[in-house]
Amino acid sequence: MKIAIFGIGAIGGYIAGRLTKAGEEVSLISRGETLNVIRNSGLTIHNENNNYTVTPKHITDKPEEIGIVDTIIICVKADAVEIASEMIKPLINKNTIIVQTQNGLTASQKIGQILGKEKVLEGICHFGAQVISPGVVRGMANSPKLTIAETNNDKTERLLSLQSTLNNAGFNAVIPESFQVDQWAKLMAVSALGSIGAITRSNSPIWRQIPSVVEMWIKNMEETRDVAKSLNIDVPYQEIQDRIDNLPQGVGSTSMHRDIADGKPSEIEHQIGSIVRIAKENNVTIPVNSFIYNALLPLEKLARGEISA
Numbered sequence: 001m002k003i004a005i006f007g008i009g010a011i012g013g014y015i016a017g018r019l020t021k022a023g024e025e026v027s028l029i030s031r032g033e034t035l036n037v038i039r040n041s042g043l044t045i046h047n048e049n050n051n052y053t054v055t056p057k058h059i060t061d062k063p064e065e066i067g068i069v070d071t072i073i074i075c076v077k078a079d080a081v082e083i084a085s086e087m088i089k090p091l092i093n094k095n096t097i098i099v100q101t102q103n104g105l106t107a108s109q110k111i112g113q114i115l116g117k118e119k120v121l122e123g124i125c126h127f128g129a130q131v132i133s134p135g136v137v138r139g140m141a142n143s144p145k146l147t148i149a150e151t152n153n154d155k156t157e158r159l160l161s162l163q164s165t166l167n168n169a170g171f172n173a174v175i176p177e178s179f180q181v182d183q184w185a186k187l188m189a190v191s192a193l194g195s196i197g198a199i200t201r202s203n204s205p206i207w208r209q210i211p212s213v214v215e216m217w218i219k220n221m222e223e224t225r226d227v228a229k230s231l232n233i234d235v236p237y238q239e240i241q242d243r244i245d246n247l248p249q250g251v252g253s254t255s256m257h258r259d260i261a262d263g264k265p266s267e268i269e270h271q272i273g274s275i276v277r278i279a280k281e282n283n284v285t286i287p288v289n290s291f292i293y294n295a296l297l298p299l300e301k302l303a304r305g306e307i308s309a
């Protein structure tokens with residue numbers, strides 16, 4: 001399969017490394033120091049018991065150099081989805097599929113508006129990865145889980161083909177009965193973890209020692225579940241219970257939390273901001289989410305230059 005991956009950070013780099021190692025024809029779209037390192041030295045992946053370096057078919061900041069591909073996996077942050085969608089037009093023909101991996105609820109719609117909704121497959125990453133240095137990525141799971149789906153939840157030939165390709169590369173590629181339930185479960189979890197981390201300025205190994213903060217984190221997830229229910233999306237409470245059970249073992253940080261802490265623009269509007277807006281539209285009361293969102297908003301607007309210090 002000819003695959004292009006746009007955005008070679010932690011998630012994009014890890015997916016690219018596994019697919020290339022499995023023998024797929026993988027091209028990478030990147031920029032800056034990451035582009036130069038991979039062009040000169042390859043893409044290096046660190047796993048718990050297995051480090052390796054792969055050489056992609058192409059590594060470029062000019063997508064038109066790659067040519068037509070079968071599959072494009074977009075691994076940029078949610079704010080950059082529309083720019084990425086415009087840039088990948090030279091890679092697309094009538095059979096090309098595009099897989100979104102962004103947190104939040106709107107990426108596939110934005111891609112579809114630019115490139116055609118019939119080309120888009122949904123994706124959710126359930127694994128962690130970390131950039132050690134440009135072109136060097138550490139994976140956090142031996143069998144990383146990826147949820148993939150058609151937006152209408154049909155099990156199509158192209159979806160099954162992608163599942164086979166991902167599984168062959170060592171992923172646990174799962175096709176759910178309802179992508180929308182999985183999407184809201186992921187949003188519920190990542191938004192709560194990032195929000196509590198950002199507002200307490202600490203990772204979960206610290207804040208989980210304070211019962212009142214743990215209670216606020218649980219309430220945050222319960223509120224998000226209520227918002228999903230207002231859209232007739234029923235996220236099982238077991239999704240919350242599983243995260244409560246796993247809290248003592250968690251390492252406890254998200255990219256949104258880290259970006260806010262570092263004074264960088266974050267995905268707050270695509271995560272807790274979306275939850276707050278949908279709750280307002282559907283008359284759902286969510287005091288914890290609303291408080292945290294508004295408390296973090298000044299830092300976000302400062303980082304984006306929308307207000308001054």
